[in-house]
Amino acid sequence: MRPAAYLPLAGAVDALALPRPGPGANEVPTPPGCRSRRCAPEDPAVLQALVPVARLLHDLGLLLYGGPMVAFAVLIALSGRLPGTARWEIVRAYRAWGPGLGLSMGAWVLGLLLGHYLDAGAFRWGWATPHERWTLAAHTVFLLLWVWNIRVEIWSLEPLRRLDRSGQVRDPAAYVAATRLLARDMGLQAALVLAYVVLHSLGG
Secondary structure: OOOHHHHHHHHHHHHHOOOOOOOOOOOOOOOOOOOOOOOOOOHHHHHHHHHHHHHHHHHHHHHHHHHHHHHHHHHHHOOOOOOOOOHHHHHHHHHHOHHHHHHHHHHHHHHHHHHHHHHHOOOOOOOOOHHHHHHHHHHHHHHHHHHHHHHHHHHHOHHHHHHOOOOOOOOHHHHHHHHHHHHHHHHHHHHHHHHHHHHHHHHO
16 A cells, blocks of 8 residues: 555556556558448559559550460451562561560550559459459450460461571471461450450440
8 A cells, every 4th residue: 555645646657657558559540432441541542543554564565465366366367468568577577576575565465463462452252343343354365365475476487487587488388377367366365355445444
């Protein structure tokens, strides 16, 4: 028991005593819009600054890949009917744009994944809202497009490279047959590009 003379002083000390922090008192509060505890207060501003970067990569990659793909698909399909233009000249022009297609596809993939992460907060796809359903459909088409692109570049285009190694077509008949296969596969690739554009637009 405290002596009576010390009671006023003890009461003043008890009144000034700071309350002990409870569980979770030292944790950084989660700002609105953050979906995990790892999201620090300054993170939303940083993530918001990445939104136009992701959109630029996505749109530029889509434009530089999808535009030439659709155009070359039409030109190669009509290459036997275009007067004054040899079939292999169009295929050579398409092959010359190969590095550009690869770089634009990479930018497209990076922009798509980064944009989806910024929009959903994680690499997960839902089915609850119309936006989520259109997004899932668009990304599924993109996955098919990416896989089919490997077929176009390897199985469809490689025979034409072998027939035209030194800038001179060694077997025109075989080249025509291989060009028809390329035209068919590029037609499907162009259709997937257009389907992605439509679904992506519907998803907003």
